[in-house]
Amino acid sequence: DVKVTQSSRYLVKRTGEKVFLECVQDMDHENMFWYRQDPGLGLRLIYFSYDVKMKEKGDIPEGYSVSREKKERFSLILESASTNQTSMYLCASSGLAGGQDTQYFGPGTRLTVL
C-alpha cells in the first residue's frame, strides 16, 4: 500500500512565524504535490515537484515555497504565516496504477494561523 505521511495533523501558529510542513512518501514516486483545501474551493495546487531539487509553481504559490532535497520528502514552507493561510494542507505523491498516473494523498495538516 502506498503511504504518504504528513508531520502534523494539527498545527497552530502565530502571524509572522515561519512554518514548515513535512511530507514523506514510501513508494519511490517521482512526483509530489502540495494542495490547500478550503470549503467550496476544492483542492488548489500550491507547488509540485517532478524530481529531486526540481519544483514548479501551481495555481496559488504566493506566500509559499517548497524544498525537495530527497526523493521521498517534500516540504512546504510558509515564510511568514498570515491568517489567510489558515487552511487544510494536503500532500500527494503520484505513480502509475492501472496504466494511469494516480495521486495518493496524505491525511492532511490543519493549520490555524492566529
Next chain:
Amino acid sequence: QQQVKQSPQSLIVQKGGISIINCAYENTAFDYFPWYQQFPGKGPALLIAIRPDVSEKKEGRFTISFNKSAKQFSLHIMDSQPGDSATYFCAAKGVAGNKLTFGGGTRVLVKP
C-alpha cells in the same frame, strides 16, 4: 476562476437512493477525469476515473457518465449506503504533465 465546476455543494439522500454529482469543464485539453472520495480526517482517495473516448464507466455501485460535446461528466452512486457519506471531488488532467484540476467538492450525506 475554477476550470472545473462541481455541483451541488452538498447532497442528502436516503439509504437506497441515487446520488448524482455533476461537473463541467472548459479546457478541451483535459483527457483524464478521476473522482476522489474523502472521508472525515482522511486524505482524498481515487474512486473511479474515465477517459473521454468512452461515455460511461461502471465500478460496482459507482458510475461515471461522460458527455464530451457538452464538456460535462457526472458521478452516480446507486443504492446509496450510509458508508458512502463523504466528500466527493471531480478532477481533470491534461495530456501533458501530472497536474490535476479539482472541482469544489460535494458533501454527500446518506441517511439510514
